[in-house]
Amino acid sequence: MNLIKNNALGLATLALMFGFSSCKPKNVGSAVSGDAASKSYVAPGKYDEYYNFVSGGFSGQMSVYGLPSGRLLKVVPIFSVNPENGWGYSEETKPMLNTSHGFIPWDDQHHLDLSQTNGEIDGRWIFANANNTPRVARVDLATFHTAEILELPNSAGNHSSPFITENTEYVIAGTRFSVPPDDSNGDVPINTYKQNFKGTISFISVDQTNGNMDIAFQLQCPAVNFDLSHAGKGVSSGWFFFSCYNTEQANTLLEVNASKRDKDFIMAVNWKQAAELIKAGKGRKQAVKYASNRYNEKTHTATSTIKTEVTVMDVKDFPGLVYFIPCPKSPHGCDVNPTGEYIVGSGKLAALIPVFSFDKIQKAIAAKAFEGEYEGIPVIKYDAALYGEVKKPGLGPLHTEFDDKGNAYTTMFVSSEVVKWSVKDLKVLDRVPTYYSPGHLMIPGGDSKKPTGKYLVAYNKITKDRFLPTGPELAQSAQLFDISGDKMQLILDYPTIGEPHYAQAVAASIIRDKSVKFFKIEDNSNPYVSKGEPTAKVVREGNKVHVYMTAIRSHLTPDNIEGIKLGDEVYFHVTNIEQDWDVPHGFAIKGAATGELLIMPGETTTLKWVPDRAGIIPFYCTDFCSALHQEMSGYARVSPAGSNVPISFSTGTNQPKSDSIPAK
Amino acid sequence: MKKHKIFFAFLLIGSMAACNDSSTKTAETAAPEVVANGGQEAVKDDESAKDIVKVAIGSKDHTTLVAALKQADLVTSLSNAGPFTVFAPTNAAFDKLPAGTVEGLMKPEKKEDLQNILQYHVTLAAMKAESFIDGQVLGMVNGDNVTVSIKDGKVMLNNSATIVASIPASNGIIHVIDGVLLPPAKK
Structure with missing residues (x-):
């Protein structure tokens, strides 16, 4: 009784102290205002507004949260065995983790992209990448079960992946590490990067009736590191944009040697033209080895098939297919605004954010406004492609998402903040600190044609003192902001599994009602x-x-x-x-x-x-x-x-x- | 202890009110939504196999039983995961009781007696009719026992009710019986 009494008093005192501290002026301490709790409160028994799919990073899995509550709804195993539900342990699921290297129990999952129809999220599937041993997975959103995993040959470090085209015609996967092609003799000195290494972009077709994926073709590109990408949409429909770093083509101490050039590139690919060339029989058949693993919902069993051939086009043989656009300082994020007109490259070492105009890129191509070539590919003049620059946005820009009011939001890793700016006039409108050092950010629909404007989540890389200490390793924090007003407002911190990189979210109504309750025994x-x-x-x-x-x-x-x-x-x-x-x-x-x-x-x-x-x-x-x-x-x-x-x-x-x- | 809770709530309100003269918004937006509590019987699910309560509700021969289960607050329990064996007297079985018995049990002040009788019809474990053996003693949920006898291939309970049909449910099994089982008088 005494104990209870003291606890109650202690709690009351704490509540009192907390109450007082919230009376401090804003932007002091945690920068949380008094109505934050009500904004993220979802009453017991009530549902969240959004499903939030969050990559699991080095856990290899995907987690699903409710927004705005931050409730963990499920962990969907994809690229790692999962003791919770036998993924990779049962005889039926083991083939899902098969690769050309054999069974792999653990990978690194970075990016997610929800399927879209006409540039809007349709709730059919979500695609996920395995970063280490290059693979792309498709998760069925009726069962929340990984339905397919496809390995990618000629690739290593599948980072610029998986990003879909406007109607989910293709899932695109760019290699982070350039390597000698799989059918060449790879036993070469490492410092022959320039002669022997190539960067490959995979175009994975998606069967619209059942979601089945196949490698439609690959583009063999100059050896650089492809970092991130996004499809064009609307006015830029049919194009795809990739950020490229290490255009120095360094093979050692990239920390220094890949940071030498003042500008690297955004690579623009006319994928519709590539698809037509393939249809016309272009490209060469290359002998490779990769696993195609599919899970059959009727037999509840996965089958792994080793495939042995891909069609590859060397982009320098097909003028008009690919262009480079100079982009300052090792660009990371490559994000396209809802209309498709503006392409934002976030140079992580740059002091500004360049915004490119699709219209200007097209005019520059027509006028041949090139400053030269890089490995046989035309390089468009920076000013000829540039719409404008966001000046002094903060330090270490990484990723950009968009709202429904014409604003963009960019994470600043080094200055640890989210910066809101106007796409139209490139003026900074607001900035808010995150705790600490955000990587990706996410607005529901924020990379689609139809973004929302209510919530933004920043996925932070550093936690330190944000939660009760749990030894040397702390759960990465996600921070939820209300972005409905002029000023961004922090309303919730919550822990995540693994290390979240990119995330997606969609209105619960798009998915909720088609969720499978059980499997019919007669089937x-x-x-x-x-x-x-x-x-x-x-x-x-x-x-x-x-x-x-x-x-x-x-x-x-x-x-x-x-x-x-x-x-x-x-x-x-x-x-x-x-x-x-x-x-x-x-x-x-x-x-x-x-x-x-x-x-x-x-x-x-x-x-x-x-x-x-x-x-x-x-x-x-x-x-x-x-x-x-x-x-x-x-x-x-x-x-x-x-x-x-x-x-x-x-x-x-x-x-x-x-x-x-x-x-x- | 109750006193301290109230004291604690006071402090909270006090501290929030202290902010009200600054521009910070607080209490008025934080009114929590009140959510009606329902048991698993309230789960909206037209796809799953029906549980015992749903099966009983769907039977025109068990309207008395269903009304009694509701009056006795047993609907939530019997919508639970189970597994249950429920001996379900038909309307006709209830009608065999002396006139006024059911009406009497349905009065609010008789709720405990009604619960006692209904819980005497439920046991844990899903027991198929063919699994019963002659002389078997079943421990019922109310704490009393029912004795099984097998006569001419028919399963009888306490020599007073016979299983006339068996219906599987998602959380157990219903054996329809032609008599009401009356628990032994309280000692």
């Missing part, structure tokens, strides 16, 4: 499905034992299994035969070195188990599914190799012999 065509308890069974095939198991509240069928022998490989094919929303079951067996399972209603997943000793081995449901969850368990009997215990299985009938029950 399940997994070869090892058991659609009901009568078909549950155990089948021996040589030294492989297949257990066709069902799970329903609150028992597993079969739950007594005998006849397994040392030397066997046992496959538990567990079908969750529930047809009820949010009732997954789990499966774990003692000593399984392969992990566990989490099985959605209507789904079949498989755990491989190689017993390493004879004895009685319990198994159980790991997801608290019901009041009798603790009863949802069973036993497997493992006999020595060569034992003659026959395969047998049962549920509820293998009662103890009556004479074995002790008398009362």
Whole structure:
């Protein structure tokens, strides 16, 4: 009682102190004004306005938050195994992480792009990049499940990716590291970068009926580092813009050697023309090796196919396809405003933000207003492409998003702030500090033709003292700003998973109502499905034992299994035969070195188990599914190799012999 | 302890009011939305298999039972994950009770008695009709026992009600019975 009393008093005192501190003038301390809490408050039981998809950085996954509350709604595993739901552990999902290098359990996920129709977010899919071993994934937004992962040959460090065209015709992926092409002898001295290295841009086609991705073609470009990109839209429809750094073509100490030139480039690509050239049979077939992994929602099983050919066009052979535009100081972000007229290049070492005009670029091309060539590609004169410069925006500009009122918002890494400026007159309108050192920022629809104007989230790289300390590593902070007024207002801090890079958000109504509640058991065509308890069974095939198991509240069928022998490989094919929303079951067996399972209603997943000793081995449901969850368990009997215990299985009938029950 | 909570709330209001003469907006925008609480029976879901409550609501032979479940505040519990076995007397079974019994139990002051009777019809675990064995004793949710007997292939409970149909539900199973089970008198 005393303790409670003291705590209550302590809290009250704290509240009092906090109350007073909020009376300080603005821009002192945390710069939060009094109505921030109400602006981000979503009452218990109420929904957020937006789904916010946030890249997981070095976690390899994608997280989904609600805005404005900052509630974590889900972590969707993509490029890393995920113990929470068996991604990469179950036999059915392992092929999703297959590559030409074999199974890769962990990658680095940087950028996300929601599918669009006519430049507006349509809520069908979200695309994600693997930065390290170059891949692009497609996540289905009806199931929030990764549906496809496609590896990219001729690439290394898939950073300028995945950015889509206006109607999701293509997902574009530019390589960060230029490398010798996959079909060349790559065993060359590293300092032969200029002679032997190439930069590749992949154009991935998207089947509009089912989302399936394929590499339509690749553009072989001069060896530089492609950093980020965005599609043209509206007036610049059919074009794509890439930021390029290391135009010095350094291969060592890039920190110094890739920062020498006063200007690097924005690369403008006429992708419609490229697509037509490919259609006309241009380009050469190149022998490569890459994995195409697709998840089938009916079999609940992924298939990995190794493909061996891509069509490549060397851009210098096709005049008119590609132009370079000088852009100061190692540009990072490459962002296109909602009308498509203005292209913003954020030179991370520049003291200004150049804004290029698509109209002027076209006129410069027509007038051949070139200052020369770079590796055979025309370089447009800076002033001929430039609309204007944002002067003194802050230090270290990185990324720009747009609102619905003609404003742009740019993160400043070094000066740790978000700067709002007018696209029309390039005047700085407002600036607000972030805590600390923001990387990407995101406005719902902020890179589409139809941005919103209510919220902005800055994803910060440095946390330090913003949250209670948790040892040397702290969760990266996201900061939510209200941008509906003239002044940006910080309304919420919240922690994120991994390291967020780019993010996307869309009105909840676009996605909410089509969300799948469970998988229909009658549609399940997994070869090892058991659609009901009568078909549950155990089948021996040589030294492989297949257990066709069902799970329903609150028992597993079969739950007594005998006849397994040392030397066997046992496959538990567990079908969750529930047809009820949010009732997954789990499966774990003692000593399984392969992990566990989490099985959605209507789904079949498989755990491989190689017993390493004879004895009685319990198994159980790991997801608290019901009041009798603790009863949802069973036993497997493992006999020595060569034992003659026959395969047998049962549920509820293998009662103890009556004479074995002790008398009362 | 209650006293301190009030004291704490006072301090909070006090501190917020202290800001009101500066230009900072506070209390008036922060009025929390009141959200009506419903149990899982209020979840909007027309796709999932029906739970026990939804199955019962859909049965024209169980209107008395459904009304009684509502009166006894058991709808939320039986919409839970379960797993339940529910013995569901038909309207006709309730009609067999002495005249006025049901009406009496539906009075607010008899709510506990009604809960006791209805909970005597529910047990945890989803038990299929074929899994019952003669002489089996079931521990019911109200704390009393029901004894199972098997006669001519029919499952009888306390020798007073017979299972006439069985309907699976997402969170268990409903066995329709032709009599109302009456719990033993309180000791």
